[in-house]
Amino acid sequence: MFERPIFERMCLIGIGLIGSSLSLAVQRHGLVGEVVGCARSEATRQTALDLGLCSAVHADPAQAVGGCDLVMICSPVGTYAEIAERIGPHLREGSILSDVGSVKQAVIRDVGPFVPDHVHFVPGHPIAGTEKSGPEAGFAELFEDRWAILTPPPGTDADAVQRLAALWQGVGSMVDTMDARHHDRVLAMTSHLPHLIAYTIVSTAADLENHEQQEVAKFSAGGFRDFTRIAASDPVMWRDIFLNNREAVLDVLQRFNEDITALQRAIRWGEGEVLEDEFRRTRALRQGVIEAHQAGSFDPREPEKASKAEPDPGKPGPRES
Numbered sequence: 012m013f014e015r016p017i018f019e020r021m022c023l024i025g026i027g028l029i030g031s032s033l034s035l036a037v038q039r040h041g042l043v044g045e046v047v048g049c050a051r052s053e054a055t056r057q058t059a060l061d062l063g064l065c066s067a068v069h070a071d072p073a074q075a076v077g078g079c080d081l082v083m084i085c086s087p088v089g090t091y092a093e094i095a096e097r098i099g100p101h102l103r104e105g106s107i108l109s110d111v112g113s114v115k116q117a118v119i120r121d122v123g124p125f126v127p128d129h130v131h132f133v134p135g136h137p138i139a140g141t142e143k144s145g146p147e148a149g150f151a152e153l154f155e156d157r158w159a160i161l162t163p164p165p166g167t168d169a170d171a172v173q174r175l176a177a178l179w180q181g182v183g184s185m186v187d188t189m190d191a192r193h194h195d196r197v198l199a200m201t202s203h204l205p206h207l208i209a210y211t212i213v214s215t216a217a218d219l220e221n222h223e224q225q226e227v228a229k230f231s232a233g234g235f236r237d238f239t240r241i242a243a244s245d246p247v248m249w250r251d252i253f254l255n256n257r258e259a260v261l262d263v264l265q266r267f268n269e270d271i272t273a274l275q276r277a278i279r280w281g282e283g284e285v286l287e288d289e290f291r292r293t294r295a296l297r298q299g300v301i302e303a304h305q306a307g308s309f310d311p312r313e314p315e316k317a318s319k320a321e322p323d324p325g326k327p328g329p330r331e332s
């Protein structure tokens with residue numbers, strides 16, 4: 012629908028895992044004429060040039076966005092307000108300002124006030140990542156077969172939304188649009204709570220007596236190993252996510268605490284039937300998650316609608332460890 016390149020010049024503000032992956036992907040698919048960037052450290056600026064991620068990299072975001080028809084903020088969400096204030100007056104007329112941040116209401120709150128009327132603000136979030144950080148962690152396939160969610164505020168220009176959606180589809184993603192509040196509630200459950208649980212489990216294990224700790228490391232082949240991967244995710248990024256999606260995270264955490272207390276009680280009183288029923292229900296949910304990935308939608312209230320297809324728990328590749 013859109014001729015390639017879809018954008019003449021894209022600016023990445025923050026060149027870490029997501030920024031570098033996006034650069035590699037758009038270049039591979041010829042979606043953008045030129046990629047420029049902004050990075051705070053000289054080391055990152057040099058790496059971005061050495062790896063061919065950008066044709067030019069600036070320290071000052073205001074300088075970096077000059078002449079760009081797409082600006083993507085790819086830094087931790089706690090940095091957005093300051094960046095938006097700095098770049099706002101320098102954004103090109105008719106350009107699109109977007110981002111990849113893991114929360115969306117706070118992004119609209121922090122960036123919105125600095126977006127000039129002649130710029131289209133279309134917040135976004137690729138549901139794709141790994142526990143690694145930095146410009147060397149990126150890979151062009153990261154977004155393939157993954158969702159990208161766009162949360163345009165009411166009244167956003169439809170053509171700008173479609174143009175940005177075409178970019179995400181071009182790098183292999185499936186695109187959905189939704190309200191920012193809904194996004195934050197869904198992601199609190201599917202991404203933020205799991206990370207909090209992983210950080211907690213690994214932290215609990217780290218607090219065990221020394222000899223037990225060694226056993227934990229030695230025998231952590233299955234479930235625990237997966238938790239350690241998630242718990243190795245970037246501390247600054249996750250600090251900012253929890254601080255900026257506080258309400259939704261606290262809500263799902265409350266529900267989680269109630270549910271785990273119910274299981275604790277069942278274990279204490281030897282209520283095997285309660286445990287088994289619960290585990291049967293969650294097994295069916297797992298099937299639903301796989302179905303949803305393949306078909307594009309899943310209603311957790313009706314897990315029995317999930318078919319008995321062979322599970323495909325995700326793609327192998329750089330995410331696996």
Ligand SMILES: NC(=O)c1ccc[n+]([C@@H]2O[C@H](COP(=O)([O-])OP(=O)(O)OC[C@H]3O[C@@H](n4cnc5c(N)ncnc54)[C@H](O)[C@@H]3O)[C@@H](O)[C@H]2O)c1
Binds near residue numbers: 136
């Ligand atoms: N890692 C994931 O799994 C994942 C997935 C989807 C979305 N996200 C979101 O993407 C964004 C980036 O995450 P990432 O995984 O690429 O992190 P990262 O740590 O790999 O990269 C972030 C980069 O931003 C830079 N940065 C920090 N403050 C800056 C500033 N003021 N100006 C310019 N650059 C600055 C950092 O130096 C770093 O190089 C975050 O908002 C995160 O919520 C992450």
Ligand SMILES: O=C(O)C(=O)C[C@]1(C(=O)O)C=C[C@@H](O)C=C1
Binds near residue numbers: 141142
């Ligand atoms: O695969 C991982 O390592 C991730 O944690 C990726 C993940 C997720 O929770 O699914 C993490 C944060 C994002 O905002 C989007 C994706």
